[in-house]
Amino acid sequence: MAHSPSGDQLLSRRSQVEPFHAMDILAQANIRRNEGADIAYLCVGQPAASAPKSARDAVCELLRSGSIGYTDAGGRQDLRRAIATHNKTSYGVDIDPDRIFVTTGSSAGFNLAFLSLFNPGDRVAIASPGYPAYRNILKALSLEVVEIETSAEDRWAITLESLTKIHKEGHLNGILVASPANPTGTMMKPETLKALVNTSRELGIRFISDEIYHGLTYGTETGINETTALEFDDDVIVINSFSKYFCMTGWRIGWMVLPPNMVRPIERLAQSLYISPPEISQVAALHALGSLEELEKIKEGYEINRRLLLNRLPELGFDNIAPIDGAFYAYAEATRHTNDTMEFAKRMLAEADVAATPGLDFDQERGHRFMRFSFAGDHATMVTALDRIEDWLK
Numbered sequence: 001m002a003h004s005p006s007g008d009q010l011l012s013r014r015s016q017v018e019p020f021h022a023m024d025i026l027a028q029a030n031i032r033r034n035e036g037a038d039i040a041y042l043c044v045g046q047p048a049a050s051a052p053k054s055a056r057d058a059v060c061e062l063l064r065s066g067s068i069g070y071t072d073a074g075g076r077q078d079l080r081r082a083i084a085t086h087n088k089t090s091y092g093v094d095i096d097p098d099r100i101f102v103t104t105g106s107s108a109g110f111n112l113a114f115l116s117l118f119n120p121g122d123r124v125a126i127a128s129p130g131y132p133a134y135r136n137i138l139k140a141l142s143l144e145v146v147e148i149e150t151s152a153e154d155r156w157a158i159t160l161e162s163l164t165k166i167h168k169e170g171h172l173n174g175i176l177v178a179s180p181a182n183p184t185g186t187m188m189k190p191e192t193l194k195a196l197v198n199t200s201r202e203l204g205i206r207f208i209s210d211e212i213y214h215g216l217t218y219g220t221e222t223g224i225n226e227t228t229a230l231e232f233d234d235d236v237i238v239i240n241s242f243s244k245y246f247c248m249t250g251w252r253i254g255w256m257v258l259p260p261n262m263v264r265p266i267e268r269l270a271q272s273l274y275i276s277p278p279e280i281s282q283v284a285a286l287h288a289l290g291s292l293e294e295l296e297k298i299k300e301g302y303e304i305n306r307r308l309l310l311n312r313l314p315e316l317g318f319d320n321i322a323p324i325d326g327a328f329y330a331y332a333e334a335t336r337h338t339n340d341t342m343e344f345a346k347r348m349l350a351e352a353d354v355a356a357t358p359g360l361d362f363d364q365e366r367g368h369r370f371m372r373f374s375f376a377g378d379h380a381t382m383v384t385a386l387d388r389i390e391d392w393l394k
């Protein structure tokens with residue numbers, strides 16, 4: 001009788017991606033919470049604040065009308081126009097609304113961008129440390145992930161030198177950067193971003209800019225202005241989202257800005273992969289774009305949390321915090337306490353009821369020395385978490 005394959009043999013090689021450890025810590029934290037523990041959550045990049053009120057009100061209205069359906073694969077025209085206007089007010093860059101493509105969170109944007117730009121085996125560069133889903137999505141699509149190690153000296157950003165060196169070693173088909181970045185929160189200086197965009201174009205490397213943390217920058221203090229890659233080249237792919245600045249993680253809604261010749265190919269893929277982004281979330285997003293005053297107030301809260309972490313983490317033995325130019329993370333060295341932050345994070349959760357993320361998610365080589373603390377929660381949670389960590393480390 002023929003031997004039938006079983007278990008792992010039936011799974012594809014490309015499904016063998018690393019777990020997202022932050023989500024695993026979150027799952028553990030949720031188990032403890034369901035058992036009655038009062039957990040301080042600093043492990044995920046999720047705003048404690050709700051989506052803007054006008055967005056929630058509009059959705060209540062829509063629910064009453066009952067008419068919620070498929071939309072164009074690239075999103076409703078009114079939302080695309082509003083995003084184009086938002087681009088103009090944020091950066092002074094004019095974008096034809098037809099180049100805006102609305103997606104089911106930026107996560108769907110990555111799938112669509114990678115699928116439309118690259119063939120299996122193509123090489124795509126990302127920064128290490130960096131957001132782990134980049135690595136995992138690229139691998140799942142049978143692309144070669146080229147991780148470029150970054151350092152504190154270079155603000156944890158890919159430099160022109162490292163890009164050209166790696167490209168000489170083997171042709172790169174794409175590069176993906178984020179500024180502000182996750183987990184470090186650091187931003188590239190506009191001239192660094194410009195140099196990377198220009199050189200990538202000259203070398204035939206497709207440039208993808210993840211601008212999900214735009215809006216959440218603390219420019220007055222850092223002196224680095226928020227800059228979109230679109231200022232330097234129309235041929236880049238910009239990926240953005242309503243998850244972070246707009247406080248809409250669970251609504252799963254984001255957008256891309258595409259070069260004109262990519263709109264139709266992406267539309268064809270999106271029609272089959274997603275049909276359309278959720279209409280209810282599109283309506284909410286449209287109203288969120290008109291709620292910047294409310295969102296700026298929420299950002300003021302992050303600024304206070306940021307200052308608290310910058311003051312207290314070093315007192316608690318967490319060193320060399322990456323400059324928090326933007327986003328809502330403090331990425332710090334924990335070597336005064338441990339050389340195994342995965343074990344440390346698990347113990348912190350079990351013994352101090354504080355959930356934070358070990359660096360291994362973001363950097364497989366050096367992450368065991370780092371912890372990431374998210375300050376997207378409310379201020380009371382930050383204070384409680386830091387007090388608990390202090391008591392626990394005594």
Ligand SMILES: Cc1ncc(COP(=O)(O)O)c(C=O)c1O
Pocket residue numbers: 045104105106107108131178181182210212240241242243249252253254
């Ligand atoms: C850098 C970065 N890009 C993209 C995402 C995905 O966001 P979403 O799919 O909610 O838009 C995240 C989520 O944490 C992130 O940190």
